[in-house]
Amino acid sequence: MDFSQQISQYILSGLATGAIYALIGLGFAIIYNSTGIINFAQGEFVMLGGMFGVYFHTVHNFNLAVALLLAILFAAVSGVLFERLAIRPLRRATPLGLVIITIGGSILVRGLAMLVWGKDTHALPTFSGDEPLSLAGATLLPQHMWIFALTVLLIVLSKLFFQFTITGKALRACAVNQRAAGLVGIDVRRMVMFSFLLASGMGALAGIIIAPLTMTSYDVGIMLGLKGFCAAIIGGMSNGLGTVLGGLILGVLEALGAGLISSGYKDAVTFIILLLILFLRPQGLFSRGESERV
Amino acid sequence: MEMLKVKHINTYYGQVHALKNVSLHLNQGEIVTLIGANGAGKTTILNSLSAVTPIRSGEILFEGNPIHALSPEKIVDLGISQVPEGRQVFKPLTVEDNLELGAYLRYRRREGRARIRASLDEIYRLFPRLLERRRQLAGTLSGGEQQMLAIGRALMARPKLLLLDEPSMGLAPLVVQEIFSVIATLTRELGTTVLLVEQNAKAALKLADRGYVLETGKVIIEESAGDLLENREVQRAYLGKEKKEIWER
Numbered sequence: 001m002d003f004s005q006q007i008s009q010y011i012l013s014g015l016a017t018g019a020i021y022a023l024i025g026l027g028f029a030i031i032y033n034s035t036g037i038i039n040f041a042q043g044e045f046v047m048l049g050g051m052f053g054v055y056f057h058t059v060h061n062f063n064l065a066v067a068l069l070l071a072i073l074f075a076a077v078s079g080v081l082f083e084r085l086a087i088r089p090l091r092r093a094t095p096l097g098l099v100i101i102t103i104g105g106s107i108l109v110r111g112l113a114m115l116v117w118g119k120d121t122h123a124l125p126t127f128s129g130d131e132p133l134s135l136a137g138a139t140l141l142p143q144h145m146w147i148f149a150l151t152v153l154l155i156v157l158s159k160l161f162f163q164f165t166i167t168g169k170a171l172r173a174c175a176v177n178q179r180a181a182g183l184v185g186i187d188v189r190r191m192v193m194f195s196f197l198l199a200s201g202m203g204a205l206a207g208i209i210i211a212p213l214t215m216t217s218y219d220v221g222i223m224l225g226l227k228g229f230c231a232a233i234i235g236g237m238s239n240g241l242g243t244v245l246g247g248l249i250l251g252v253l254e255a256l257g258a259g260l261i262s263s264g265y266k267d268a269v270t271f272i273i274l275l276l277i278l279f280l281r282p283q284g285l286f287s288r289g290e291s292e293r294v
Numbered sequence: 295m296e297m298l299k300v301k302h303i304n305t306y307y308g309q310v311h312a313l314k315n316v317s318l319h320l321n322q323g324e325i326v327t328l329i330g331a332n333g334a335g336k337t338t339i340l341n342s343l344s345a346v347t348p349i350r351s352g353e354i355l356f357e358g359n360p361i362h363a364l365s366p367e368k369i370v371d372l373g374i375s376q377v378p379e380g381r382q383v384f385k386p387l388t389v390e391d392n393l394e395l396g397a398y399l400r401y402r403r404r405e406g407r408a409r410i411r412a413s414l415d416e417i418y419r420l421f422p423r424l425l426e427r428r429r430q431l432a433g434t435l436s437g438g439e440q441q442m443l444a445i446g447r448a449l450m451a452r453p454k455l456l457l458l459d460e461p462s463m464g465l466a467p468l469v470v471q472e473i474f475s476v477i478a479t480l481t482r483e484l485g486t487t488v489l490l491v492e493q494n495a496k497a498a499l500k501l502a503d504r505g506y507v508l509e510t511g512k513v514i515i516e517e518s519a520g521d522l523l524e525n526r527e528v529q530r531a532y533l534g535k536e537k538k539e540i541w542e543r
């Protein structure tokens with residue numbers, strides 16, 4: 001395999017993991033934008049997606065598609081429960097307090113998952129076989145294609161949702177100005193709950209589509225969550241394209257770093273990028289200073 | 295017909311007693327203004343009516359029914375919309391999105407799109423400048439246009455009672471005139487009842503039928519707007535006339 005083939009291999013597989021990070025990052029952004037909370041439990045819903053998927057498919061022998069839909073549903077409901085039990089009672093807490101609550105909540109969810117499903121690593125079958133495809137000199141699995149397709153589909157759907165439906169617009173309104181949103185009759189608390197539902201569902205989907213490639217276990221949420229957080233930070237916590245690009249950039253850099261330097265540095269690459277962004281461009285790579293008139 | 299009746303309400307911000315035994319009423323189709331210095335409790339009255347700042351005691355009756363224990367959404371649903379101080383439009387959303395969100399509860403009630411569309415056209419007729427700018431982000435509008443948008447957004451809920459908080463704040467006199475003339479049109483054409491809070495007491499009293507003067511959380515005077523304009527105490531304290539001018543007339 002010559003060097004250019006190697007590079008295109010890294011880039012393509014990097015894009016696939018990046019797509020996963022983008023989905024997780026969008027979950028961070030959705031919750032942050034409607035509540036101002038950085039939900040560090042986001043990674044746990046990614047884990048729950050994968051684990052529920054395994055549970056329904058291998059333990060209950062549901063057909064794969066059904067198992068996956070059930071897994072997303074259960075993870076999303078867990079997200080709503082999490083909001084009801086951990087966040088809503090404390091809405092008057094400081095932002096820092098809420099962030100710490102989400103960290104505490106994530107430890108709890110992880111612990112429960114370990115108690116219920118054990119410490120083993122589980123795998124989901126790939127969605128459509130393991131016959132490798134070759135693309136631009138690189139070799140990809142059909143599962144990579146699923147990742148690309150489902151990510152693009154979800155991003156398009158969420159864009160349409162936020163741009164064109166009244167509920168999507170109401171969520172954006174809550175993000176900008178909760179007081180004014182309340183005054184036009186939007187039930188802000190319901191919208192907060194809804195944003196947790198969307199974010200955990202999206203995270204769960206990410207956890208499910210990556211599980212066939214990387215396996216899943218009770219503790220995959222920490223790292224995936226942090227990667228998603230990093231994607232959202234690169235994208236300036238935007239609800240849309242910024243975070244998606246952030247995830248893709250992160251995935252590619254990580255793959256290049258792992259391939260060209262050493263795979264031991266894979267995670268280090270992420271955190272170096274995170275630190276650089278936080279030091280040099282805390283508003284994210286793509287956000288312009290907003291110009292507005294008063 | 296009496297539309298709104300506020301009976302002896304008391305509102306607190308923590309320990310601060312912001313409204314002290316305030317009573318007032320509004321008749322159907324009236325424009326009533328609240329005047330008073332900063333911190334007199336004008337905005338607090340509006341927020342108590344909108345259930346944003348709950349009252350601690352007293353009663354608020356709207357069309358005969360108590361509403362002081364309801365949620366802010368329910369208040370809007372019943373037909374009381376507030377245009378908050380400082381406009382508070384949704385800046386990163388387009389003008390049209392802002393207006394549509396004003397009709398949020400009507401979408402929720404599954405009211406037909408055609409009827410909501412008709413209200414939208416109505417707003418554009420009242421404020422043609424919003425029509426020109428309907429695809430623009432609200433944050434790029436001028437202050438006056440943002441005020442028009444905030445009023446339009448509140449009207450999209452088709453309120454029976456419109457609460458306006460300082461609509462003239464920070465605007466050029468010509469723009470203020472334009473906005474006040476639209477408020478007059480509203481009551482005339484749509485029959486909307488208006489409760490207007492204003493620093494600009496003179497303009498407010500010229501527009502209103504009646505007025506209440508507030509001082510440190512209490513209603514101290516209630517009179518017709520014409521009488522208030524002639525009231526010496528009011529002239530001195532809120533209309534910026536010197537003692538000399540008043541007494542030497």
